[in-house]
Amino acid sequence: MRHSEFERAVEDEFGRGGAALVDDLALAEIGHRTAREALAAGVPPREVWRALCVEADVPLERRHGAGRLEPRR
Incomplete structure (x- = not known):
């Protein structure tokens, strides 16, 4: 996952409130850092x-592949 894919995944899953989660929510699995x-x-x-x-x-089915763009045709 690239940084841009991470940003898209956050936006897709959490909407406009995603930025606040990224900046404020302490994540236990990564050392209680945001x-x-x-x-x-x-x-x-x-x-x-x-x-x-x-x-x-977030439900398991929405975690994998998040943030990826649709393949070009």
Whole structure:
């Protein structure tokens, strides 16, 4: 997962409130840092996405492949 895919996944899943979650929600699985802090520290976006999903109770079926664009035809 790229950073841009992470941002799309957050927007798709959480809407406009996603930015607040990324900036404010402490994620236990990545050392009680916010998603923004973890990304800045070099934690891979996929790992941050998974931690955010766990903390926010995102259903499993909406976690995999999130943020990807539709393939070009």
